[in-house]
Amino acid sequence: MAKRNMIEREAKRAKLVAKLGKKRDALKAVVVSATASYDEKQAAAVALQKLPRDSSYTRQRNRCALTGRSRGVYSKFGLARHKLREAAMRGEVPGLKKASW
Structure with missing residues (x-):
């Protein structure tokens, strides 16, 4: 049996991904967009960095x-x-x- 805190940490990550996943995807789309201006890309990158790390789906296990x-x-x-x-x-x-x- 895994430690209780590890299981709860994963549940917390899953909640964050569900909550902020769409916002994160929208910001990433702006960053890689060919039509967006440099300033828009910079603003999107800064906003993306301000989001919690655990809101990224790749941090789930x-x-x-x-x-x-x-x-x-x-x-x-x-x-x-x-x-x-x-x-x-x-x-x-x-x-x-x-x-x-």
């Missing part, structure tokens, strides 16, 4: 939905490898079974 583990997480299922294997053995994941040959 995939975590297991059950344990909060950050490594070995299958994004398709949202579970860490240990919990995915346990769920597959119990038959809780449709269409997934342990390989045997």
Whole structure:
């Protein structure tokens, strides 16, 4: 089980991304725009820098939905490898079974 503060930190990041994601995307579009003037680009870059770092979606980390583990997480299922294997053995994941040959 991951530390409680790490799980809460990820939840906080997800909230910030949901809240400021559109604003951040709009500012980034102005910065890379070919039609925007130099002053507009500078103003957009300054505004982008003033936003919290955690509002960037790239700062989020995939975590297991059950344990909060950050490594070995299958994004398709949202579970860490240990919990995915346990769920597959119990038959809780449709269409997934342990390989045997």
